[in-house]
Amino acid sequence: MATIIETRGLTKRYGRLMAVDGLDLAIEAGAVFGFIGPNGAGKTTTMRMLATLLRPTAGEAWIAGHSVRKGRREVRRAIGYMPDFFGVYGDMKVWEYLDFFAACYEIPAETRRRLVDDLLELVDLAHRRDDYVDVLSRGMKQRLCLARALAHDPQVLILDEPASGLDPRARVEIRELLRELQAMGKTIFVSSHILSEIEEVCTHIAILEAGRLVAAGTLDEMRQRVQVQRVVRVGLTGRVEEALVWLAGQPGVTCVEPVTDNEGGNLQVTFSGDDEALARLLSHMVGAGFTVVTFREETGDLEDVFMRLTKGVVS
């Protein structure tokens, strides 16, 4: 797949504060790229640089082949940007708001009316077309802002914390919308510190801390990266004590503990080794006469990945 967003040594410095420090990223077209990091890590700064709203101190970034330094207009044409804090003109009606921004994107007046209706349909706000923006709920405003970012049909969407401050239902709605946009072939660069939010929609993630990139890759790659120690749940119908002693003597097993929580299984085995070694362990166990009913590897969620990779440093 072609790279649609690329940064090389992207740096932003505010006086003595290094907000973003030599960021190297490559995002493939069609990916939903989650950008996570603690508050103050430099996520918003990076996104503002990519949206051509902030000039990098050093380094370079390209979106759809255009430099954010030299090809600002082309970059703006290629992206739809939604900032973390955004305002709406309260004294405008919903359709007027979208019509205004569509005009800002040089969309001719003849096609704007149809476009506004289509966008409102997409974000499920068609029934609020003639309401003032002021009276919309926060979730609706967020969806309206997303519709605004889509007005010129951009290839790339840069969304800074699109789900922050939303109630669970509104979050689910935003997530569904992101899925829909991904299906439409958009590349989505989304930041969030609500990790479960990102985990469900992202194909790739990058973790940023104190302006530096800690890790980047697909979700599976990231999980494997932090899981040098694999955790396996083993369920047995009997001879649990015996199995515990047997497992402790096997190669690769670093720790065996009996578990009694309701997540299933009797034993939790900490194992270091690849998939082949894990499969061998299972076959040896069955060969040794243990009645194994479950043998399941625990996949750490994004929260685990995040907590393991970051150190709580804030620039």
Place this chain on the structure above:
Amino acid sequence: MIKCWHAILEHPVVRLELQRVRRKRWWPGRRFFLFYPALLGAALGCGITWALGDRLGGQPALLVVGASSMCALNGLISLLGLALSWIAPALTAASIVHERELGTLDLLRATLLTERAIVLGKLGGCVVRLWPAILTLLLLTPFRIVVAAGSGLLSPTLLPALTMDGGFDLGQSWPWLLLAGLLGWLRPWGDLAFHAAVGLFISVPSRSSGTAIAVSYGTILVVRVALWLVTSLLVPLLVALPSLAETAPAPVYVLDAMVWVPALAVLATVFIEVVGAVLLVWGAIRWLKRM
């Protein structure tokens, strides 16, 4: 021309402001169009009365009516010009910083609107908001020329100087009076442009509307006082210099300096204001680009 006008009206930011103005209660509507012809008619009537009075050999009653009407018209124009030029910076100073406060400036900048379009659009938005006053002033100020001519002729100080001197008669003084009238006509526009541009420039880096408005008024006041000081010191000096240099000053020369130096001072002030306004708007665009 029509294309250009269409482009201005189609400018998204100007359209946004137009929409807002139309929704507000103070949109003058039809009442304004009834009011203006009445005012224009009254002013024209006064002018004709005065001109006839002059032709008819200066009948005292007509002169009194004409002079007081001229004074009233002049006062109205001056007041309107003053009000407009001091209201405009409050609007322009709040324009861009208000977008920042709302959180919409980034949204605008992320679109295909250039920084120049945003700044000029916001300026256009302020013009749109002030348009009834601007139109009134635009239509009234040509009468300044008539008023200046009238008051010049009626002035007890200038009139004897013009008529008693051997080299000048009333006919020859008309170009000067016309110049004075033209300058009087230009003056409010220079003030308006400069004050509005100061507000706009300060609006770009400001963080709150209140600060931007306060700083704008402070800056305008300082610049105005400085300009006033310079002109009030320079003008008498320039008037006095030729008479000091000449051992036997010709009366014609002294009169000349008395007329052209103040006129030049006004012209210089207007020039400085207009150039300053253009530079400030350009600076605002540059600053927004650099952000």
